[in-house]
Amino acid sequence: MGHSRDEKTRSHERIVAAATGLMMEGGTEAPSVADIMSSAGLTHGGFYKHFASRDELVAAAVASAMDASNEATREALEGAGDPLAAFVEWYASPAHRDDLRSGCAVAALGTDAGRGDPGLQELFQDQVERYAGLLERLLGEPGAPADRRAALAALSTLVGALYVSRAVGDEAFSAEILASARESVLSRRS
Amino acid sequence: MGHSRDEKTRSHERIVAAATGLMMEGGTEAPSVADIMSSAGLTHGGFYKHFASRDELVAAAVASAMDASNEATREALEGAGDPLAAFVEWYASPAHRDDLRSGCAVAALGTDAGRGDPGLQELFQDQVERYAGLLERLLGEPGAPADRRAALAALSTLVGALYVSRAVGDEAFSAEILASARESVLSRRS
């Protein structure tokens, strides 16, 4: 039974990390407070010394999922000779489709955001703008003017392909959906 | 208190219709059996004379949502001089974004399918194939060979745009996402 402030901070971080993983997989409503605390190695009664309510944890977990998405994007781009190809091949890959926990939070939790409170929708909007800005830079030639409309359409293609690929049962069909999105976005370089 | 066989059939249909509407809005897990029965004008105790379990109703409601999606598609195409434009302008419209109940079941319930049992995923796969076949026909020139890859990418663009447009809070940004998807798909005619 740890009690120091350091240990409380570590517990807090474990709770958020556990919630983020479980919610990326099952949605923000799926895991109970007891599930989350158990996944963090704690009992459920202690939860309310860390958060005023379950909803407060949802907000923290979604924000943490956005951070993880940005980190995954950074890793995908790191050292790539062709950053657009690197991003697209990471995003619309079978590996990303099968790895909900550390993948894109927009694709995993968008439905929850649409149903959720305006605070969640703001977090989503920021993340969508971030992806759109990245695609604007990656799609355009260094000299050419940025094409926001093309970047938004490419983002819809990638998010939609990941989303649909996760909803269909057949692996081959699912892989073809991802491949078609990769081809389509890569063919739209200006 | 109605008891005839005809009346039971009508009750059954009202239960499925109520479940379909509530699940399109909140996901397959959101409405309780009592919510659904109340929305159908019945009390919850009678439910199990119609379905063996709540899961059995989920399957019926998702199938019914697919039927409604097909009917909405048919209506959007009816009498259109430019069927591709008619489909795209219906699908990626603010009106469709704001009307979850009678809209595309793939965009509304895809996340649930990804988490759900293989039976649901088969229903989704069939519906995705149906949309892809339609887009193959609409995108190609009458003489040209069908381009399945292009059709799948266009479908991802449309589904993704509707999905993302529902997750962001700002109406103007949401509308721009839809407009970019319409433009992008319409510019890809062969």
Place this chain on the structure above:
DNA sequence: ATTATCTATAGATCTATAGATAATGC
């Protein structure tokens, strides 16, 4: 006689709180 629907409830589960325990930190 059968059965569609109703009221009532059993048993499970969920959020949040209360009070005990054991460590930290003034």
Place this chain on the structure above:
DNA sequence: ATTATCTATAGATCTATAGATAATGC
């Protein structure tokens, strides 16, 4: 003295069932 965590539980809600009621249909 304070507090992070634990055990226990109150109150709400959910799925599913039991038994009563009132209509259908042989």
